[in-house]
Amino acid sequence: MNIVYVTLVDISKPTGPGTNELESILALNQSAQENVKLFFLLASKTNRSEISSSNFYSFNVNEKVYKGMSLLIWQIQYLRSFISIYHNLGKNRKDVLVILRPDSTGRLSLIPIWLYFRGVKFGFRHFQGQIKKSKNVKNWYRNTVLKWGLNGAKCIDCSQKEGADQLILLGYQNVHVVGNAVNLKRFHLMDRPSTKAKYGFKKDSFIIGYIGGVPLNRGADLLIKSAPQIINKIPDVHFVIVGDSKYRDSTHLYKMQKLAKKMNVERYFTFTGTIPFDEVLPYFNCLNIGVALVSSQEVKEKGNSSQKIYQYLATGSSIIIPKNTHEDLVEEGVAVQIIPESIREFIEAVVILYHENIDREIVREVALKYSVEDRAKKQLSIWKNALKNNNGL
Structure with a gap:
């Protein structure tokens, strides 16, 4: 059983979401059981000693900002990089679940579409995307890509109940609330x-x-x-x-x-x-x-x-x-x-x-x-069930 976790959150940042994501990744890596192999695909290489393990990979993408079709070009670059790394893992697609943590730029948006047509199971973690009204071409494109991904997802984890409720009202299934947590060893009492x-x-x-x-x-x-x-x-x-x-x-x-x-x-x-x-x-x-x-x-x-x-x-x-x-x-x-x-x-x-x-x-x-450990165990349980059940949860 193989789980590939993909995130574009920069875990090298000193404060903010990067460090929150780092805590989550470390807890997931430590909580994995013998029958579950975790792989992590991160935004970029980092010098943090905690992630020097062989199951960590990074995207090989030119981050140059393009004009005009910048978003689509970025999405294609990230898709190509993902495909290359995914093939290097050499895993049987029937035994793989790819978990994507979306970011506000939408750079990962083409990956779930590719996974869907390849017959690879996938899901979302920490999903916060809102289905916006299609007032312009940009929103229409965003919504179309987003719905493709959501329709094919075997599991969708939201950190807030409100986000999960919205998805359920829109008819999506396999939606779970997995809230944030804290590393109790790192955050302890001092005098x-x-x-x-x-x-x-x-x-x-x-x-x-x-x-x-x-x-x-x-x-x-x-x-x-x-x-x-x-x-x-x-x-x-x-x-x-x-x-x-x-x-x-x-x-x-x-x-x-x-x-x-x-x-x-x-x-x-x-x-x-x-x-x-x-x-x-x-x-x-x-x-x-x-x-x-x-x-x-x-x-x-x-x-x-x-x-x-x-x-x-x-x-x-x-x-x-x-x-x-x-x-x-x-x-x-x-x-x-x-x-x-x-x-x-x-x-x-x-x-x-x-x-x-x-x-x-x-x-x-x-x-x-x-605790991040308890949250990681809950998350892994959801993912394992999604991978076991070919028809979703």
Whole structure:
């Protein structure tokens, strides 16, 4: 039984989805049983020591940006590279399941069509694609290719229930919800006061923060805009934002620093920008509250299953999340829901969590239910069943 996992997420990136994907790949590789052979086809070569194993391959594709037919040219390049590597594996197609993790560029879109006509079983992992209205040729082409893939898939894993529900309403079967998870060995508790002191914060300061990519899309703007009122309510407060991304013709970091200066709160903020993933853990341990927000529209369309939610919890931080998400964590008492665009509700949530001062050990206990190992075992079980059943699940 052979499973070929294909992803274009760049796992060499220090923060953001690349590191989340790295955790998933390592857990899958470690969880594979004797009767399952895993192969990984990645976006590009990386110098990470964890993936030096012989079952890892990388695409051989010219990443030059073309004009006009750029997407189709990219798709053809990736298809050719995939076919070459697939043939090199020399596996019987009846004993192979190819799992594709799509990305927003659509570069893998021709691969499931080729697999379908070759009679090779395939599925999708972490599927978040939305079937958009065909207002133009681009959307029509995207939808046509997407539907070809979905119709032939033996299994489709979504990280959010909302995405799975949409696919089920459209008539697709074999849809599963496999949420995000956390590497509990990597994300562990450190002594908070001494860690704060080591990184230049007051030992008794109350730190609220965000850690991850695209911070302005994930609650950092709300954090800055609400800071003046929070400072009045919690005098020993400090704010930390770790991470950065491109922002139109600028960067998130520049925009955040500019906004903090405009609000006259820059001295209460620490902006680190992008830092190596191995240096992130101490900052997680400094946080009393972690911010894990997405817009109300995104909640409605996709839900909210950010991996940072579980990383916050694993390192003992209570969290602020969007309304209508993670009711289980609210019931556990480790999260407060807000309307993601409401400054008033954000401030109220901060005050609630400040006064509750939940014990860190209790918060981490909740995170133990969401380990990457358990998630990998669930994922592999779904894939094995899909491969065994010629007619789908």
